[in-house]
Amino acid sequence: MSLLPLKIVREDDPTTVFALSSRRANSSVVDVPNLAGTTVELYIKTSQEQMNSDVGVIKYSTGTGQISVVAPPETSGQVVVNWSHGDIATHKFYRLDIITSGRRLTYAYGPVEIVMA
DSSP: OEOOOOEEEEEEEOOOEEEEOOOOOTTTOOOOOTTTEEEEEEEESSSTTTTTSTOHHHHHHHTTTSEOSSSSSTTEEEEEEETTTTTTOOOOOEEEEEEEEEEEEEEEEEEEEEEEE
């Protein structure tokens, strides 16, 4: 789990590509998650304290088709999120979860900043 600030450039493009990777401490090895057979969920919140199920939290998911995994899912480490920047304009925090075999892993979380292009 990584605390990563997320800066989104607001343009007319309704999709954003996220490249997921991590690096081990004291290593040059970059790990890319195997997304085959997983569910990816992105929560956009007004604050870190909000529960995922709270009113006002926006959820995007591979289960609903709002997130798609870039092929090949085993090695790409990329997801495409279809969203409206207007929907998330007042939200200040995000959390990205990867669910495999019923096990939820918070992959990244942190503050969200939307900037004009």
